[in-house]
Structure formats: structure tokens, C-alpha cells
Amino acid sequence: MKKNSKEIQKVLQSYFDYIELKLPNLIEAYYLYGSISLGAFNDGFSDIDFIAVINRELTEKELTTLKEIHKELHSKYKKIILDGFYITNKDMESLHNGSIPSMRFNDGKFLGYTMFDKNSIDAYQLKKYGITIIGQKIEEDSYTIDWNILTSNMRNNLNTYWLGWWRACKKFPSSNYIGLLFSLNMVEWGVLGVSRLYYSFKEKDITSKVGAGEYALKEVPQKWHKIIHESMRLRNGNKKSLYKSVFKRRKDALDYMEFMIHKCNNLFQ
Numbered sequence: 001m002k003k004n005s006k007e008i009q010k011v012l013q014s015y016f017d018y019i020e021l022k023l024p025n026l027i028e029a030y031y032l033y034g035s036i037s038l039g040a041f042n043d044g045f046s047d048i049d050f051i052a053v054i055n056r057e058l059t060e061k062e063l064t065t066l067k068e069i070h071k072e073l074h075s076k077y078k079k080i081i082l083d084g085f086y087i088t089n090k091d092m093e094s095l096h097n098g099s100i101p102s103m104r105f106n107d108g109k110f111l112g113y114t115m116f117d118k119n120s121i122d123a124y125q126l127k128k129y130g131i132t133i134i135g136q137k138i139e140e141d142s143y144t145i146d147w148n149i150l151t152s153n154m155r156n157n158l159n160t161y162w163l164g165w166w167r168a169c170k171k172f173p174s175s176n177y178i179g180l181l182f183s184l185n186m187v188e189w190g191v192l193g194v195s196r197l198y199y200s201f202k203e204k205d206i207t208s209k210v211g212a213g214e215y216a217l218k219e220v221p222q223k224w225h226k227i228i229h230e231s232m233r234l235r236n237g238n239k240k241s242l243y244k245s246v247f248k249r250r251k252d253a254l255d256y257m258e259f260m261i262h263k264c265n266n267l268f269q
Helices: 006-022 060-076 121-129 147-170 175-182 184-203 209-219 222-236 246-266
Strands: 027-033 048-054 082-088 099-106 109-117 131-134
Touching: 006 048, 006 060, 027 121, 048 121, 060 082, 060 099, 060 109, 082 109, 109 121, 121 147, 147 175, 147 184, 147 246, 175 184, 175 246, 184 209, 184 222, 184 246, 209 222, 222 246
Parallel strands: 048 082
Antiparallel strands: 027 048, 027 131, 082 099, 099 109
16 A cells, blocks of 8 residues: 555544444445555545445444444544445445445444445446455456446536636625635635646546646646645645735636636537
């Protein structure tokens, strides 16, 4: 596991200790993907993305126990968030057929039941870059990803979520409008988020946020380089801003997002 940190190991060790103590013999396989598998994990900013394959349907009592485990871990390790899905082994074996049910946990909370789709970006990351912690190696799973469907899903995400997010940041007064002035997290979320989609559309693959920023620097005019570097500095641990004015930074972030949304859509014309 590249660029692994002692914090990841501590969180995972605590997690498995809790599971073994309170829900013994539940987990059949456990996989990591996301920033950890891409070698881009950043303490304090990155989540631990996981897929847990369990050997049975949970009873209400067991689900309550699992909720308590995640809540306790979040309380104990506030800087590192567990973000993932629980899928039964029976459903995992059917993933090649399409979508399967799962339970989603994030930020110490149970987010409910959702469908895990074989043509999602999560399934793609898991299949190509997933790290097997316990159980059957992920590359031995039988499902395959249809990149055309995945691309269509990402285009829809671009023109619904990201376009909507951009519009919300432009609307005054709104929490997004204010947030983009003062939160570097929001700046890098927007700038590097659309950059990652552009990378995926062009390269038919995925990359980390920093990887997307580095790729964009080679693809876009020099005028956008400052806001890209500004967005990457949070991930790279650089505390000094490249901007004297938060208003100029906000404008550059919005203008860059607008530019990249058009640039992404132009790839399909």
C-alpha cells in the first residue's frame, strides 16, 4: 500500500478489533480503493474508501451495533473518515448483472440503503486499483465495467451536480457563494473536481485530485495555472496562498469551472 500512513493502520486496526469483538465472523472480504490505492492519501484531507463484503444479512440489532462501531471510530479518529459500502457475498457475486443493494456509511453515520452499480466510478476504481486487505482478491471478481455507460454517467454528473454546484456558488446570497470566498476546501473541490472528470473523459481512466491538477496544467492555457496551483496547495501541504484577494480567487475558480465544463462537453461534439 503506497504512501500509507500510521494513522490509516491505526484506524483499520481499531475497526477490525471492534468488528471482531462486537460482530465476529461478519466480514468475508475487505477492500480499499480511492486515494489510498492511487498513492495519494493525505492525512487530514483524504477518506478511507472501502468495500466490505459480509457473509449475511444484518439483523436490526446487528445494524445498530455496526452504526455504533462507526460512530465510535469517528469520535476516536476525527481527522480520518471511513467512507464505504457493505455488500453481502451473495449480492457481490451478482454484481456482473448490474446494480446490487448495499449499505452506505460515511463520516461516522449510516446513510441508508443504496444501489451499488457495476458501471459506477466506485466499481471501476475498486476493480482496477482496489487493494485487498482480507478475503478473495478483487481482481478475481467476475464483473466488468462498460466504459461507455460509465462515461455517460459521468457526463450526467458533470451537467447536473457540477453545473448546479457552480450556479449555486454564483448566486448571491447563498452559503455556497460565501463559502467559495473563504474556504479553500470548496475551491479545490470545484476546481479539481471538474479537472478529474476531464482527465477521465480524455484518458478513460481515473486519477487523484492532485494528479488531475497536474494533468490540467498540461492541457489548459497559462491563465488558469494560478487557480489550479492554488487548489493543489491544500493537498500538497502548502499553507501560503497564491492570492492576495479572496474575491479574485473566487472569480478565477468559477471562471475555470465554467471553462472546464464547456471543455469537457466539447469532447463529445
